[in-house]
Amino acid sequence: xxxxxxxxxxxxxxxxxxxxxxxxxxxxxxxxxxQRALPELTHKKENFAFISxxxxxxxxxxxxxxxxxxxxxxxxxxIASGVKVxxxxxxxxxxxxxxxxxxxxxxxxxHAIRRNIDINIILFNNEIYGLTKGQxxxxxxxxxxxxxxxxxTVEHPFHPGELVIGAQGKFFARTIxxxxxxxxxxxxxxxxxxGTSVVEVLQNCVIYNDKTxxxxxxKEHKEDRTIVLEHGKxxxxxxxxxxxxxxxxxxxxxxxVELGDKYSEKDLLIHNAEEKNPGIHAxxxxxxxxxLPVAFGVIRKVKAETYDKAVKRQVETVKAxxxxxxMDDLLNSGTTWEV
Amino acid sequence: MGKKADxxxxxxxxxxxxxxxxxxxxxxxxxxxxxxxxxxxxxxTFPDYPSEIRAxxxxxxxxxxxxxxxxxxxxxxxxxxxDILIAMNPAALKSNAxxxxxxxxxxxxxxxxxxxxxxxxGYKTEDPIQEDKLDIFNIIKAPISSLTKEALKxxxxxxxxxxxxxNMFALGMVYWIFDRPLSYTESFFQKKxxxxxxxxxxNITVLRAGYNYAETMExxxxxxxxxxxxxxxxxxxxxxxxxxxxxxxxxxxxxAGLELFCGSYPITPATEILQxxxxxxxxxxxxxxxxDEIAGICTSIGASFAGDLAVTSTSGPGLAxxxxxxxxxxxxxxxxxxxxxxxxGPSTGLPTKPEQSDLMQALYGRNGESPVVVMAASTPSxxxxxxxxxxxxxxxxxxxVILLTDGFIANGSEPWRIPKMSEYPDIKAxxxxxEKKDWQPYARDAEKLARTWAIPGTIGxxxxxxxxxxxxxxxxxxxxxxNHQRMTEIREEKVQRVSNFIPKLKVEGEETGKLLVVxxxxxxxxxxxxxxxLNAKGKKISLAHFNYIKPLPGNxxxxxxxxxxxxxxxxxLGQFANYLRMTHPDFKYLQYNKIxxxxxxxxxxxxxxxxxLEE
Numbered sequence: 001x002x003x004x005x006x007x008x009x010x011x012x013x014x015x016x017x018x019x020x021x022x023x024x025x026x027x028x029x030x031x032x033x034x035q036r037a038l039p040e041l042t043h044k045k046e047n048f049a050f051i052s053x054x055x056x057x058x059x060x061x062x063x064x065x066x067x068x069x070x071x072x073x074x075x076x077x078x079i080a081s082g083v084k085v086x087x088x089x090x091x092x093x094x095x096x097x098x099x100x101x102x103x104x105x106x107x108x109x110x111h112a113i114r115r116n117i118d119i120n121i122i123l124f125n126n127e128i129y130g131l132t133k134g135q136x137x138x139x140x141x142x143x144x145x146x147x148x149x150x151x152x153t154v155e156h157p158f159h160p161g162e163l164v165i166g167a168q169g170k171f172f173a174r175t176i177x178x179x180x181x182x183x184x185x186x187x188x189x190x191x192x193x194x195g196t197s198v199v200e201v202l203q204n205c206v207i208y209n210d211k212t213x214x215x216x217x218x219k220e221h222k223e224d225r226t227i228v229l230e231h232g233k234x235x236x237x238x239x240x241x242x243x244x245x246x247x248x249x250x251x252x253x254x255x256x257v258e259l260g261d262k263y264s265e266k267d268l269l270i271h272n273a274e275e276k277n278p279g280i281h282a283x284x285x286x287x288x289x290x291x292l293p294v295a296f297g298v299i300r301k302v303k304a305e306t307y308d309k310a311v312k313r314q315v316e317t318v319k320a321x322x323x324x325x326x327m328d329d330l331l332n333s334g335t336t337w338e339v
Numbered sequence: 340m341g342k343k344a345d346x347x348x349x350x351x352x353x354x355x356x357x358x359x360x361x362x363x364x365x366x367x368x369x370x371x372x373x374x375x376x377x378x379x380x381x382x383x384t385f386p387d388y389p390s391e392i393r394a395x396x397x398x399x400x401x402x403x404x405x406x407x408x409x410x411x412x413x414x415x416x417x418x419x420x421x422d423i424l425i426a427m428n429p430a431a432l433k434s435n436a437x438x439x440x441x442x443x444x445x446x447x448x449x450x451x452x453x454x455x456x457x458x459x460x461g462y463k464t465e466d467p468i469q470e471d472k473l474d475i476f477n478i479i480k481a482p483i484s485s486l487t488k489e490a491l492k493x494x495x496x497x498x499x500x501x502x503x504x505x506n507m508f509a510l511g512m513v514y515w516i517f518d519r520p521l522s523y524t525e526s527f528f529q530k531k532x533x534x535x536x537x538x539x540x541x542n543i544t545v546l547r548a549g550y551n552y553a554e555t556m557e558x559x560x561x562x563x564x565x566x567x568x569x570x571x572x573x574x575x576x577x578x579x580x581x582x583x584x585x586x587x588x589x590x591x592x593x594x595a596g597l598e599l600f601c602g603s604y605p606i607t608p609a610t611e612i613l614q615x616x617x618x619x620x621x622x623x624x625x626x627x628x629x630x631d632e633i634a635g636i637c638t639s640i641g642a643s644f645a646g647d648l649a650v651t652s653t654s655g656p657g658l659a660x661x662x663x664x665x666x667x668x669x670x671x672x673x674x675x676x677x678x679x680x681x682x683x684g685p686s687t688g689l690p691t692k693p694e695q696s697d698l699m700q701a702l703y704g705r706n707g708e709s710p711v712v713v714m715a716a717s718t719p720s721x722x723x724x725x726x727x728x729x730x731x732x733x734x735x736x737x738x739x740v741i742l743l744t745d746g747f748i749a750n751g752s753e754p755w756r757i758p759k760m761s762e763y764p765d766i767k768a769x770x771x772x773x774e775k776k777d778w779q780p781y782a783r784d785a786e787k788l789a790r791t792w793a794i795p796g797t798i799g800x801x802x803x804x805x806x807x808x809x810x811x812x813x814x815x816x817x818x819x820x821x822n823h824q825r826m827t828e829i830r831e832e833k834v835q836r837v838s839n840f841i842p843k844l845k846v847e848g849e850e851t852g853k854l855l856v857v858x859x860x861x862x863x864x865x866x867x868x869x870x871x872x873l874n875a876k877g878k879k880i881s882l883a884h885f886n887y888i889k890p891l892p893g894n895x896x897x898x899x900x901x902x903x904x905x906x907x908x909x910x911x912l913g914q915f916a917n918y919l920r921m922t923h924p925d926f927k928y929l930q931y932n933k934i935x936x937x938x939x940x941x942x943x944x945x946x947x948x949x950x951x952l953e954e
Contacts, residue, residue, distance in 0.1 A: 015803070017815065049795045051641070054806075061803050062816065067795035069644055070805025071637070072667050078602075078634035082641025082649070083795070085625060086600050090645065090795055108637070111630040315620045322621035327590050330622060331757045336576045337377050339756075 008045060010035040015065040026177030026203035027057055030124060033183035034093075035064075040188045043091040050093045051080040053100035056131050057124035057203075060095040074105030077112040080119045081307075088308045091191060092119040099129050102138040102158050110167040115307040116195045122187070123160055123200045128209035146208075160200045161285025161299065165278045171197035172285060173298040177204060178217040182228065182296060189298055195306045216294055225289045229297035234268040237293050244268035245293075247280075254283050254292060273301040346518075348564045351410030353418030354513060356506075357435045358427030359396055360389060360403040363506040367425075368405025371513060374523045376577060376754050379567025380409040383719075383864065384577075385417035385751045385938075388691060397459035399434045406438075411566040415718070415864035417751060419940035422563070423516065425509050427451065427483070429460035429467060436473055444477045444561065446512060448505065450484035477561070481552065483508045490548040491541055504545040511549025516562050521546055573756040580719040580748040581611035583755070584652075584678055587726025589619060592648045594727075595734055595766035600647040602627040602638030604657065607690040608746040609680035612652040632660035636677065640664060643673040644804070646770070646794035648730055650676040655684045655697045658741075662705045665739055669709045669830060671804045672781070672790050674733040674768065677711075678726070681745040681861075683936045692936030693747035695860055696911040701741045702889055702918065708827050710834040712736070713889040715743040715860035720755035722748065725886060727763065728841075734768040736837055737789040743888075745910075747938050748861040768792060774799030780814035787840075788833035790814075838890035844898050848874050848881030854952055855902035857928075859885035859915050862939055866908055869944035878952055888915070891922060899926050906931055906951060908939065 013035040021027045038048065048066035052058035054073035061068030067090075071079045080094040094112075101109045101123050112119065128146065129135040135148040139160065143152040164172045171193045175183040183201065190197035202213040216226050227237035227245065235245035236259070246267055248255040257263040275281070281300040287293060324330050354371065356364045365386055372384050387404040394400035408418035420440040426432035428451040439445060457467065464470045468478060487505040488498075514521055525543050532538040578586075592599035601624065603613040617626040625647070629635040636651045643649035653661060658679045668675045681697045683689025701713045712732055716725035722744055729742040771778065771793045780802045783790045793800035802814060810817040811825055846855075848870060858866040863884050870882040883898050885891070899905055906929040907916035916928045931947050933939060 044798075046798045046801060047796055049645070061805070064803075066801050068801075068803035068805075069641075069671075070803065070807065071640070072663055072806050075633060075637040075664065078629065078637035079641035079644070081634075082600065082602055082627065082638030082643075083645040084641075085627060085638070086598070086642035086645035086647040086649070087794075087796060107630050108634050111634070311625060315623055315625065318621045319623055324622050327586070327593050327622070327760045330586065330589070330619070331576075331760075332574065334576065335373065336574050336757065338574055339379065339570055339572055 008039040010039065012045060013038050013065050015063050017062045019063050020059065021056060022207055024206035025056070026126065026205070027060070027124065029177045029180055030122070030183060030201050030203060031060065031063060033180050034122070034187055037184045037187035037191070041091065041191050047090050048093070049083055049090050050095060051076050051083060052095040053105055054131070055097040055100045055129070057095055057097040058100060074100055074103070075108060076100065077105060077108035077121065081112050081115070081117050084117050084119050084308050085311055088118070088312055094119055094121045096121060096123055098123065098125045098127060098137045098139040102160065102163070106138075110163065113164055113167040113169045113196045113198065116170055116304055118194055118306045118308050119196055120187070120190045121196065121198045123198060124203045125160060125200050126203045126205040126209055127157075127212050128205050130205045130208050134208035159286055160198065162282060164198045165282045165285060165300065169198060169300065170195045170302045170304050171298070172200070172281070172300045173197070174200045174202070174285070174294070174296050176202040176213060176217055176296065179296070186298060189301070193301055195304060215289055225293055226296055227293040229271045229273070229284065229295055229299060231271055231273040231298065231301070234265050234270055236265065236268060254287060256292060273298050274303070276302055346562050346564050350412050350565070351408060351414060351418075352423070352517070352563050352565055353406065353408045353421045354423045354425075355404060355406045355421035355435060355438060356425045356509070357402055357404040357431035358425075358506065359430070360394065360401050361396065362403070362427045363503070364403045364405050364427070367506045367510050368407055370510060370524045370527060372407045372752070373527070373577065374514070374519050375407070375409045376575065377523050378519065380411065380565055381414040381568035381570055381754060382407055382409045383414045383417045383751060383753045384408075385747065395459070397428055397430055397456055399430045399460060402431050402434050404431075404435060409565055411568045413568065413570070414753070415868050416938070416941065419942050423513070425513065427506070427509065429456045429462060432467060433460045433462065433471070436471060436476070439476055441475050442477070444479060445473070446479045446481060446509065448483035448509070449480040450482050479556075481512065481556070486548060486552060487545050490545050494537065494541055494544070496537070496541060500541070504541050507542050507545040508549035508552070511546040512553040515550045515553035518562060518564065521550060571756055575754045575756055577752050578720050578723070578755045579611070579750060579752040580716065580722040580744050581609070581680065581750070582615050583720055583722035584716070584726045584742070584744060584749070585612045585615035585619070587723040588616070588648070588650050588676065588730055589622060589624060590723070590760060590763060591727045591730030591734075591766060593760065594763055595648055595730070595768055597646070597648040597768070598623060598625060600625045600627070600639060600642035600649045601651065602629050602635045602642065602649070603652045604629050604632045604635040606632070606654045606657045608682055608749050609652045609654045609657070609678065611749070612678060612680070632657040633664060636661040636664040639675060640668055640673060643668070643675050644671070644795070646796075648674070648734060650678065650730070652678040652680070654680050654682050655700065656687065658697060658700055659704065665711060666705045666707060666709045667806045668739040669711060670806050670809065672737045673739070674737055674792070675739040676726070676729045676733050677739060677741045679741060679743050680749045681743060689936040691746060693745040693861060693938060694911060694934065694936065695745060695862070695909050696914065696934070697743065698888070698911065698914040698918070701743055708831065710831045710889070712738055712740040712834055712837055713743065714740060714887055715885070716748060717860055717863035717884060717886060719748050719751045719753050723755075731764075731766045732837055732840070734766050735789065736787050736833065737769065737792060738834060743860055745861040770794060771797060771800060773797065779812040780804065781809055781812050786836075788829060788836055835890045838893050841887045841890075841892060843894045844883055844885065844892040846881050846883050846898055847871070849879065850881070851901040852879035852881050853903045854880045854948060855899065855905045856880065856882045856948065857885070857905055857907045857919070858882070858909070859888060862908060862910060865939040865941050865944060869941045869948060872941065873945060873948055878949070880948055880952065885915070888918070895923055896925070899923065904929060904951060906948070908932075908944065910934060910938070
């Protein structure tokens with residue numbers, strides 16, 4: 001793997017197109033993290049395909065010097081699925097937003113996950129429609145005041161992680177645009193995972209929903225309000241690494257404890273991303289500030305056969321057994337007669 | 340074999356099998372068709388089943404029918420009216436008697452005509468013959484159920500299994516009437532149930548019992564002689580339109596050296612295409628049963644981007660859902676075949692009934708100026724040819740192609756001379772196989788205006804495409820006003836230029852005359868039969884039938900100008916007629932339209948044409 005790393009640098013993945021996101025938009029940082037992640041992977045440049053739908057984030061493929069397809073609203077999961085099944089050797093990435101994936105494309109999103117097609121879905125979640133200039137999205141907080149909810153929304157938001165797990169997702173991770181290094185590492189891990197990987201990136205829309213994730217990116221407090229989960233390690237967080245998570249067995253929910261006299265590191269939960277049972281992963285994915293820290297890192301990563309591999313395997317198996325080797329064989333099969 | 344007192348020689352005969360949807364009428368009809376094909380008749384079939392999976396037993400809604408038209412001449416339609424109707428229950432009689440020729444024969448299972456059966460079928464009296472004035476027919480009342488029971492009484496079968504064989508009794512009777520051998524049907528059962536000897540024996544016993552019964556009762560039933568047809572030499576098979584469509588697409592993939600990908604969603608009456616392609620994983624086909632119609636086409640667009648021959652199959656409501664994605668394929672200029680097996684609309688409409696009312700949707704049912712190639716197959720077996728051609732055009736011209744068939748030809752079947760793949764041309768898609776310096780994704784060849792196809796995985800050819808307007812050469816996003824004008828014109832011109840690569844419009848009959856009948860798609864069999872029959876009577880009538888709709892063949896004007904009158908016949912309210920008014924406004928187009936969820940009948944067509952010829 002090491003020798004491949006020297007093949008490319010982030011610069012090799014930048015296209016000649018002028019990047020047109022607003023200055024200060026979180027998308028810039030996410031793109032940087034992806035362009036830095038790709039050289040760490042073993043794929044050759046010509047084997048990357050970036051597929052997007054519609055929305056600010058969906059402009060992404062134009063800025064990548066890879067094969068790219070900027071498609072139509074909501075359908076990127078379906079198009080990416082077709083690309084991967086047609087050509088399984090490609091590394092297929094779907095770039096999408098909370099409107100594209102959770103609203104108009106919700107159906108394709110859950111079914112891609114259910115099938116476990118080996119694509120990497122990078123979900124830019126800014127909780128707003130940016131391209132159409134500021135309407136609420138399916139992830140907007142309850143009561144959010146936007147152009148189409150001037151008196152506040154009266155609908156409850158989707159939690160992407162919950163949806164992924166509900167759709168039998170095998171890989172879910174969360175990061176934030178401001179943490180470039182964490183994002184880069186997660187993208188590498190998502191790509192290396194065989195199956196549908198969903199990475200939710202909390203992203204700031206500087207124009208229409210500024211500071212929506214400010215509580216989690218705030219320099220002073222972010223370490224007290226978020227936890228970076230690492231497989232096999234205890235769930236510790238806080239600026240002074242003095243807090244942790246335990247399972248409140250009586251109420252069957254997660255609870256924050258202070259490390260000190262009463263609790264030590266030994267008492268804390270150890271993160272097991274590879275646990276098949278999604279119960280604890282769902283709890284971790286659903287943690288929200290201020291009650292609990294918001295979870296970053298790879299929350300769930302479970303091995304299972306992928307759809308694209310199953311299709312390939314099935315085609316190869318039945319082909320090998322079949323007496324048909326070409327169309328002429330098929331045309332002349334079954335009942336025929338001579339005139 | 341008993342001597343037949345009253346044998347009628349006929350060039351062609353129509354038989355209709357009808358019964359409850361659990362009575363096995365589709366199988367019975369298929370077995371009769373196969374036997375007729377083996378002994379050399381030409382034929383055409385049409386299954387007519389209810390759209391409900393299980394309508395209550397014995398009701399009109401649950402009646403399933405299968406019509407077959409056999410002949411010693413070329414048979415192009417399943418026939419308008421039946422010479423013989425088999426009605427396995429009162430509901431079948433009630434709903435099918437209107438499809439029998441005056442003086443025709445109706446065989447009924449008289450055991451099923453009890454009080455309950457009559458009531459369920461909606462008869463108000465105990466005498467359906469009297470009630471529906473059926474005495475113009477030759478009615479044969481046969482105790483089919485009880486004789487079936489009698490024939491199987493010693494075989495140790497349960498009563499349900501015994502009654503399930505009663506269709507074979509009816510089939511045996513029909514075989515006697517037509518002097519057909521039982522051997523083909525017997526060997527069918529021997530093969531199909533080789534591990535269930537009891538089932539084989541039961542079916543054959545009942546089949547023979549029916550045959551012998553008819554022989555004994557010969558004075559009741561006339562018998563028919565239909566000699567073998569004179570047809571082109573070769574190896575033949577029966578094929579339905581949907582299977583032919585699936586195979587035509589596979590044949591195109593083989594000739595193009597590409598893998599076939601079908602992303603689709605089940606929808607009547609197109610589902611069989613997806614089913615057949617799914618079974619053909621044994622020849623490497625990849626199928627993707629998507630979560631909805633939109634995902635069906637979008638996975639195919641993804642597969643096309645990734646270098647497969649990509650197709651999607653659907654029917655009218657599905658085509659509506661696919662509209663936006665077809666526009667994406669237009670903009671990205673990717674090859675894609677969309678098969679639309681038309682059915683009655685709008686909305687859910689008449690899912691199992693044929694109609695030609697999606698023509699305008701295929702031509703224009705998208706946002707923006709969104710030209711695609713539109714074609715139509717015209718018979719069950721030529722679905723193979725036109726599916727092949729649709730894929731060839733899509734790949735060589737880098738464009739989406741909509742292939743229209745309909746429920747009539749999709750479910751109908753006919754004998755088909757099996758082609759050799761060596762008779763078909765290679766398909767050459769403009770794939771860029773290796774790195775090309777200064778390559779531009781939207782540069783095109785001068786003749787076809789097709790762009791080249793650089794498939795992900797090809798070194799050095801990384802590029803981006805998408806739904807936003809494309810720069811004329813680079814393919815990058817362009818909002819330049821003049822670029823949009825040029826690109827809009829180029830996309831239209833690219834489709835129009837396909838006209839230089841398709842056959843000229845042919846005329847059946849004389850090239851000049853009083854009346855030119857114009858049709859397209861699945862109405863061919865009825866139109867050709869009506870025109871040929873009038874021609875044989877010395878009428879100056881010809882047929883021009885279209886398979887290429889956008890673009891039209893180049894010689895339309897030349898063909899049309901040689902006739903006094905033109906009548907455009909369609910199973911809709913005049914969509915093709917209006918299209919011709921727009922593209923060829925110099926002519927006056929009369930219309931003949933029918934929209935009942937039924938095919939034309941040759942009788943009604945001939946009547947109408949004769950009237951036009953007299954005026």
